Amino acid sequence: MKLPVEILIEKYKNNIYAVAFNICKNKHDAEDVVQDTFIEYLSQKKDFQSEQHIRAWIIRVAINKAKNKNNLFFRRNSLPLEDYIETLKFESDESYELFEAVMKLPKKYRIVIHLFYYEDYSVQEIADILKITQNNVKVRLSRGRLSLRKTLKEAWDNDES
Secondary structure (H helix, E strand, C coil): CCCCHHHHHHHHHHHHHHHHHHHHCCHHHHHHHHHHHHHHHHHCCCCCCCHHHHHHHHHHHHHHHHHHHHCCHHHHCCCCHHHHHCCCCCCCHHHHHHHHHHHCCCHHHHHHHHHHHHCCCCHHHHHHHHCCCHHHHHHHHHHHHHHHHHHHHHHHHHHHC
16 A cells, blocks of 8 residues: 555644654754655655554654754754744643653653654554564653653742742
């Protein structure tokens, strides 16, 4: 099965962008990853089992391309996260604080939290996408949540003082 790229772009470009931004922390790099991911799909001769298989493959490619972007010398020596956050719009202060806390998590926790909460993937699906065990996904989710809880509790406790 191979769906037309136009359909996939319409359905998944926002998801791919969110995954890429989560890793790159940069609007322009995330946009590049989206384009590169769909170009990769176009050049693939692979026959997919289902649309879910295509979606998982596209997410995996986007994750790898975003990681590759981060490994470039000029990318590792770019502006800090705070400069990027200032360009985004948030519905509330709490949304801003949550986003900032998630983006400050180590990459291995940040990506599983994003896939689980924002992309609605199951633990099994995340394990397949990241090529890790289900237990590893559960551990990363648990540790990521614990870190978020601790970070946000400290921020909220400081606000009450």
